[in-house]
Amino acid sequence: MKIKTLAGAVFLLAAALPIAAQADVPDGKWWKRPRVAKEIGLTEDQSKKIEAIFVASRPRLIDLKADLEKKQFALSQAMENDAGRADIERKLEAVEDARKELQKTRVLMLVDMKGVLSAEQWDRLKQMREQARERRREGKRGGGAASHPESNR
Amino acid sequence: MEKRDAGHLTDDELFGLALPPAGEPEALPAHLLQCARCGRALQEWKSAVRELARDEVEPLARRSSEEWRAAEDRTLERIRRAGSRRAPRSLPWAVGVAAALLLVAFLLPAVRNARERTASVSDSAAASELSAADAADDQLLRDVARLSRGDDDAGVAGGLVPDPSADAEDRL
Numbered sequence: 280m281k282i283k284t285l286a287g288a289v290f291l292l293a294a295a296l297p298i299a300a301q302a303d304v305p306d307g308k309w310w311k312r313p314r315v316a317k318e319i320g321l322t323e324d325q326s327k328k329i330e331a332i333f334v335a336s337r338p339r340l341i342d343l344k345a346d347l348e349k350k351q352f353a354l355s356q357a358m359e360n361d362a363g364r365a366d367i368e369r370k371l372e373a374v375e376d377a378r379k380e381l382q383k384t385r386v387l388m389l390v391d392m393k394g395v396l397s398a399e400q401w402d403r404l405k406q407m408r409e410q411a412r413e414r415r416r417e418g419k420r421g422g423g424a425a426s427h428p429e430s431n432r
Numbered sequence: 433m434e435k436r437d438a439g440h441l442t443d444d445e446l447f448g449l450a451l452p453p454a455g456e457p458e459a460l461p462a463h464l465l466q467c468a469r470c471g472r473a474l475q476e477w478k479s480a481v482r483e484l485a486r487d488e489v490e491p492l493a494r495r496s497s498e499e500w501r502a503a504e505d506r507t508l509e510r511i512r513r514a515g516s517r518r519a520p521r522s523l524p525w526a527v528g529v530a531a532a533l534l535l536v537a538f539l540l541p542a543v544r545n546a547r548e549r550t551a552s553v554s555d556s557a558a559a560s561e562l563s564a565a566d567a568a569d570d571q572l573l574r575d576v577a578r579l580s581r582g583d584d585d586a587g588v589a590g591g592l593v594p595d596p597s598a599d600a601e602d603r604l
Contacts, residue, residue, distance in 0.1 A: 306577040308570040312561055333569065340576050347579055382580035 304389060304404045305411060308333070318407060319400045328395045336388040343384055347377040439463060441470045450477035480510055504533045 309315045310329045354370040362370075393401050441449075441463065449460065464470055508530055562570055 306574045308562065308566050308573055311566045311570070314561075333573075337569070337572070340572060344572070344576055344579060378580060378582065381576060385576050385580050 303408055304401075305408045309404070310392075315404075315407065319396070319403045321396075321400065325395050325400075329392050332388060332391045332395070336384060339384050340381070340388075343377065343381040347374065347381050350374045350377045440467060441473070446470070446474050446477045449474055450480070480507070500533065504530055507533065 305315065310321060310326050315321070316326065350370065350373045354367070354374050357367050357370050396404070441461065445461075449464075464474065
């Protein structure tokens with residue numbers, strides 16, 4: 280039984296890893312940034328298709344973001360008011376469920392966007408994200424404030 | 433300037449050969465081809481110069497004042513050792529190199545500040561790349577990414593648990 284449970288967990292982890300990797304692209308509206316578009320060679324047609332994918336996802340993203348924030352607030356209130364353990368546990372699970380839904384919607388949107396790009400464009404986008412992250416780490420080490428570094432690219 | 437000793441190259445000449453002025457080709461004197469002593473001396477000068485140039489700009493930028501002082505002491509010691517094997521004439525150069533190191537140490541904070549100011553200006557420029565509607569969408573996407581990754585301040589623990597990555601003054 281334990282072996283089955285462990286195998287299931289490993290399977291779920293293996294399935295989740297590529298999804299997490301999909302989401303590893305610059306945050307924000309990167310396809311509207313001239314420097315990003317130039318760097319990955321984004322065409323006008325691709326930009327329009329990606330915008331359409333975002334516009335289709337936007338209402339759900341707004342709803343899910345608001346839902347998550349409301350549940351986070353409820354959890355925060357419960358903890359501040361010393362609510363019972365069971366109540367806090369329920370609210371915590373609600374927060375994590377809401378977060379999962381938001382993450383799922385975001386990742387599926389990115390998967391659709393990936394379908395518009397070539398493999399090279401997608402790889403370059405991920406590289407840019409990694410470079411931005413590296414610059415942020417460098418900025419933190421050097422004591423600098425590197426806010427939203429990926430927005431510079 | 434010291435005079436040549438039995439036709440050997442002076443420290444000034446050796447230093448000039450080890451670190452030629454930018455853009456000028458390194459013309460080796462014919463004496464070097466015949467004199468093993470001057471050849472060795474030149475190698476010592478070159479290795480001292482290489483030691484100074486070994487670090488790249490980025491690692492240099494991260495050095496603390498203490499590290500700079502330690503590097504300065506090491507360089508002075510190395511130059512003193514190299515000089516004492518031949519003659520104590522390299523001290524003026526050691527002082528020059530030490531002064532250059534000190535200058536870099538004092539200039540670095542200014543360079544860092546300038547870089548940070550540039551980054552901040554770039555952020556503003558990046559934000560202005562987008563129209564008002566796009567900027568709102570951009571913020572939505574950033575919030576969604578942050579929340580779905582769990583990077584938000586409220587987080588799972590509702591912000592009541594101290595964040596170990598927070599600044600020292602934020603810790604309990």
